[in-house]
Amino acid sequence: MRGIGLNIPKVDALDKVLGTSxxxxxxxxxxxxxxxxxxxxxxxxxxVGIETGEALKxxxxxxxxxxxxxxxxxxxxxxxxxxxxxxxxxxxxxxxxIALVAAKTIEGAxxxxxxxxxxxxxxxxxxxxxxxxxxxxxPIHEKGNLLIEFNLIKGDIQVGFKEAEIIxxxxxxxxxxxxxxxxxxxxxxxxxxxxxxxVICPTQNVHYDQREVASLLNLPIEKVRIxxxxxxxxxxxxxxxxxxxxxxxxxxxxxxxxxxxYTHEEVFQVISKRHPLKIHYRSGARKDGRLVAVxxxxxxxxxxxxxxxxxxxxxxxxxxxxxxxxxxVKIRSRMxxxxxxxxxxxxxxxxxxxxxxxxxxxxxxxxxxxxxxLEIRKINALQVGGETATGQLLRASVGIRKTLREIERWxxxxxxxxxxxxxxxxxxxxxxxxxxYGIGNTGIANPSTAQIELSPKGEIKLYIGVxxxxxxxxxALLQIASEALAVEIKxxxxxxxxxxxxxxxxxxxxSRQTYITGNAILKAIENLKKEVLKEASFLLHEEEGDLFVExxxxxxxxxxxxxxxxxxxxxxxxxxxxxxxxxxxxxxKLDPKTGQGSxxxxxxxxxxLAEVEVDIETGKVRVLRVIATHDVGxxxxxxxxxxxxxxxxxxxxxxxxxxxxxxxxxxxxxxYLIPTSKDVPEVIPILVEDQEPSGPFGAKxxxxxxxxxxxxxxxxxxxxxxxxxxxxxxxKLERVLEAVQKSKSD
Amino acid sequence: MxxxxxxxxxxxxxVPPHWTLLRLLxxxxxxxxxxxxxxxxxxxxxxxxxxxxxxxxxxxxxPKVEGRRVETIEGIGNKxxxxxxxxxxxxxxxVQCGFCTPGxxxxxxxxxxxxxxxxxxxxxxxxxxxxxRCTGYQQIIEAIxxxxxxxxxxxx
Numbered sequence: 013m014r015g016i017g018l019n020i021p022k023v024d025a026l027d028k029v030l031g032t033s034x035x036x037x038x039x040x041x042x043x044x045x046x047x048x049x050x051x052x053x054x055x056x057x058x059x060v061g062i063e064t065g066e067a068l069k070x071x072x073x074x075x076x077x078x079x080x081x082x083x084x085x086x087x088x089x090x091x092x093x094x095x096x097x098x099x100x101x102x103x104x105x106x107x108x109x110i111a112l113v114a115a116k117t118i119e120g121a122x123x124x125x126x127x128x129x130x131x132x133x134x135x136x137x138x139x140x141x142x143x144x145x146x147x148x149x150x151p152i153h154e155k156g157n158l159l160i161e162f163n164l165i166k167g168d169i170q171v172g173f174k175e176a177e178i179i180x181x182x183x184x185x186x187x188x189x190x191x192x193x194x195x196x197x198x199x200x201x202x203x204x205x206x207x208x209x210x211v212i213c214p215t216q217n218v219h220y221d222q223r224e225v226a227s228l229l230n231l232p233i234e235k236v237r238i239x240x241x242x243x244x245x246x247x248x249x250x251x252x253x254x255x256x257x258x259x260x261x262x263x264x265x266x267x268x269x270x271x272x273x274y275t276h277e278e279v280f281q282v283i284s285k286r287h288p289l290k291i292h293y294r295s296g297a298r299k300d301g302r303l304v305a306v307x308x309x310x311x312x313x314x315x316x317x318x319x320x321x322x323x324x325x326x327x328x329x330x331x332x333x334x335x336x337x338x339x340x341v342k343i344r345s346r347m348x349x350x351x352x353x354x355x356x357x358x359x360x361x362x363x364x365x366x367x368x369x370x371x372x373x374x375x376x377x378x379x380x381x382x383x384x385x386l387e388i389r390k391i392n393a394l395q396v397g398g399e400t401a402t403g404q405l406l407r408a409s410v411g412i413r414k415t416l417r418e419i420e421r422w423x424x425x426x427x428x429x430x431x432x433x434x435x436x437x438x439x440x441x442x443x444x445x446x447x448x449y450g451i452g453n454t455g456i457a458n459p460s461t462a463q464i465e466l467s468p469k470g471e472i473k474l475y476i477g478v479x480x481x482x483x484x485x486x487x488a489l490l491q492i493a494s495e496a497l498a499v500e501i502k503x504x505x506x507x508x509x510x511x512x513x514x515x516x517x518x519x520x521x522x523s524r525q526t527y528i529t530g531n532a533i534l535k536a537i538e539n540l541k542k543e544v545l546k547e548a549s550f551l552l553h554e555e556e557g558d559l560f561v562e563x564x565x566x567x568x569x570x571x572x573x574x575x576x577x578x579x580x581x582x583x584x585x586x587x588x589x590x591x592x593x594x595x596x597x598x599x600x601k602l603d604p605k606t607g608q609g610s611x612x613x614x615x616x617x618x619x620x621l622a623e624v625e626v627d628i629e630t631g632k633v634r635v636l637r638v639i640a641t642h643d644v645g646x647x648x649x650x651x652x653x654x655x656x657x658x659x660x661x662x663x664x665x666x667x668x669x670x671x672x673x674x675x676x677x678x679x680x681x682x683x684y685l686i687p688t689s690k691d692v693p694e695v696i697p698i699l700v701e702d703q704e705p706s707g708p709f710g711a712k713x714x715x716x717x718x719x720x721x722x723x724x725x726x727x728x729x730x731x732x733x734x735x736x737x738x739x740x741x742x743x744k745l746e747r748v749l750e751a752v753q754k755s756k757s758d
Numbered sequence: 759m760x761x762x763x764x765x766x767x768x769x770x771x772x773v774p775p776h777w778t779l780l781r782l783l784x785x786x787x788x789x790x791x792x793x794x795x796x797x798x799x800x801x802x803x804x805x806x807x808x809x810x811x812x813x814x815x816x817x818x819x820x821p822k823v824e825g826r827r828v829e830t831i832e833g834i835g836n837k838x839x840x841x842x843x844x845x846x847x848x849x850x851x852x853v854q855c856g857f858c859t860p861g862x863x864x865x866x867x868x869x870x871x872x873x874x875x876x877x878x879x880x881x882x883x884x885x886x887x888x889x890x891r892c893t894g895y896q897q898i899i900e901a902i903x904x905x906x907x908x909x910x911x912x913x914x
Binding site for chain 1: 778785790791792793794795796797798800803815830831832835836837841847848849850851852853854855856857858859860863867874881882885886887888891892893894895896897898899
């Protein structure tokens, strides 16, 4: 089976249903040592001493590492290198790593951790970004507490508000959300037979990990090998380094295999979270519903370390208008360090938060203007030829209006009664949420590479550095390769996400792999075909210019009897024929003062409609159904795309109604609730395929867009049901009840 | 030393009294298809069947299975002969990261053995102890329903 748009069985599904896939926790060696990390229990302090004497006496303890044992650079970080692998002088959050114990048993390692004595001099605990940015606030990093201030300016905001006939101004807040992937971080490290320090653990980017480990240990890059095993979800939480550096440091010194498995509670404590954002939003429109001005102030809490803080600040600002054309825009977006848990990448890089704000604003404007919420969106929606807030001209594949039309068609069929005579405590409502999402990293080069080979044995091998984290990139990228080569998928061997034999594909994030690596694969195949023709010309004694590749065969323009399978060319030449591909999406750097530019080569669009039922006595919200329309460009594997959408809606339900990480209180799934099979609505996914000319076979991306419109649609539906709006996520029971009370008193 | 029936075969194995069934399966018996997610009985990734009923193997002390029947993912099908649920999960796109998959399959198998014609609500109930962060459950439920409908056709 091959081909674009076909629902072939996912290539990893068989092993997964059999239970034979190997995840990080499944690797083991008979002579390995177990690692455990000693972590700070206080949020901000100078570390004046680390005493390991008692801990070393614990039976089975082999060694305890501290910052002194790091031969290279003890600073990591995906954008700013501000995070120590092991703290030497200062802890900045609860959970900061201080020492690493290696022992013969897990129990021994745990006991030793308890006995490592850390002597602190406590520093003031900076709890909020507002506090962090006050003059004379205790600086958490040398450069101060402001990680970034990004400004986006288009038109003249004062002119815009002068033109406005209605202005809505509100403040929205969101909180920390955990990725809650089910597989705890963990893996193994060892020196392999070729003298490479090898780490096997879940990750979203093996080549980034390789650079960090090499720099930490002062090793040449080729002496470090990172392998991504089957990975149990990630959602951005595995873009930062998790266990890699600990594993590598211990194996480096001990010269024997080591294993580190985080406990579930440790994952909750130490992995990054979704950034809490405070969003002050002011929008102005004319009476006919046209948006004329949008002014937004965003302040985020990046916690103790930068991680993706700058990305979230910039991306949330760029997307702040929503998928609408607005002539006058002014956005200020800031991110501050605090001593809270660090925030990082979490499915959407700030866009889910900002979409909650812009979609609430759209409904408030519609309400004030007595307009249909769909109508006001249709009036303002971006289209081909339109210009974004960063001044980017959209040239193709702007499917937002199509998603709105689909939603309108569905809405006309809905007969949801607001009241239930049998159950007078229920109120029902519907709500709409739209979004746009730039595919790939923001305004910077973010290329991918790929290679394809024909071996003399007739094998076809595809090499990609891409980490499939469960979303299905292995399958989709194989489909792209098989279509372009015109061979069956099962004929292609996939070699992926291993630094020893693949090249940098960048991270599996920003919904970028189908689009970017998909294109790199197409380039590789184009180059492979050129090489094949060269070889075939020699073999067949024909002019290269007369030959061409079609449907997997070398053919001749005049001599129709010539039809040589491309694999046969490699077989006959006795050499491996190879094609290399590189693709970097067409973007421009944003102007540092105004934020103007073309940050993404293409955008995905979506609109969700949610039907909800609110129990006004308990505050419980049930999402009954979500109609989810998505412009994904071309769906390479429609069933996988739909799987992303349904999964995204479920995560959106959690984001809207229940998920809230409370530092110091949230421990595990015991008190961090995510949707179960009984909490999720029926989802009707609808694919709107407005093909992207620069995408592989027209594809864009869907991973993050799937989640983004759900929470806004649900919150708008709650407002429709109870007649009062909630401005803070999640809309948990007490917030709903409070809103119900307010609606009664209004 | 404990004796029990594992995937249809009687076995005898030495195990420290404080070990959980999950640890016994994964570390002593090398059956790694049963996953360790939270380790506190909240996520269901370690679900196995004990005398046909789904249990979180992270909460069952290994000696408690003495004389009983334990089924794991390794026992329900293989490459040559997949269980109908396994086939259906592949066909319906019910598998994403796959970490919850073995546990969900065990819960579903137990349901169908006890109740061959469950309603959609009963299916949701049966897998409500198995958290899944990727799929949103719908394709899982559809995959189970398809097997139910197939069974229905066979009995008619």
